[in-house]
Amino acid sequence: MTDELLVVRAQLGERAALAELVARWRVPVWTYVRRMLDAERADDVAQEVWLAVVRGLPRLREPDRFAPWLFTIARRSVTDRLRGEYARAQAAPAAETAIETVAGTAAEDPVEALVDRAALVEALSALPVPEREILVLFYLEDLPVDACASICRIPAGTVKSRLNRARRLLREHLEKEGYPL
Numbered sequence: 001m002t003d004e005l006l007v008v009r010a011q012l013g014e015r016a017a018l019a020e021l022v023a024r025w026r027v028p029v030w031t032y033v034r035r036m037l038d039a040e041r042a043d044d045v046a047q048e049v050w051l052a053v054v055r056g057l058p059r060l061r062e063p064d065r066f067a068p069w070l071f072t073i074a075r076r077s078v079t080d081r082l083r084g085e086y087a088r089a090q091a092a093p094a095a096e097t098a099i100e101t102v103a104g105t106a107a108e109d110p111v112e113a114l115v116d117r118a119a120l121v122e123a124l125s126a127l128p129v130p131e132r133e134i135l136v137l138f139y140l141e142d143l144p145v146d147a148c149a150s151i152c153r154i155p156a157g158t159v160k161s162r163l164n165r166a167r168r169l170l171r172e173h174l175e176k177e178g179y180p181l
Contacts, residue, residue, distance in 0.1 A: 007063035123173045131166035
């Protein structure tokens with residue numbers, strides 16, 4: 001059954017269809033959020049995403065565009081969390097700095113036991129948020145350039161330039177850490 005059909009059925013009130021959508025998209029959404037935030041914050045933000053999806057699903061007018069709509073909600077939730085933490089860090093000088101809050105740290109994750117993967121996660125978390133976001137959406141979530149542009153509300157050309165810059169920054173970081181590329 002397609003996502004489009006599941007969305008329509010969920011909009012008509014069928015709980016099993018909504019449960020199927022959540023089952024299909026729970027891991028990709030959490031993975032996207034996790035790559036933008038540390039594991040503890042990712043759990044909270046992922047729950048916020050699904051709450052927004054349940055509330056907004058009846059108003060989704062293009063069921064065939066469910067994935068970009070879903071990732072737009074996830075992006076907005078991540079941005080709201082980062083913005084709120086940044087504001088709190090600015091208001092409380094004794095708190096950790098906004099740069100540390102936005103950049104995040106690669107938290108220990110038992111799934112990421114391989115050293116190379118951990119290094120990649122660390123390098124990814126060191127990227128500026130706009131570039132990290134585009135890399136995650138394009139390469140890790142396998143979304144096309146036009147979907148990334150729609151989610152981030154930027155032109156496709158900007159997506160391509162951010163991808164280029166993100167790849168360059170990632171390559172430089174990994175080379176600096178001693179990984180031959």
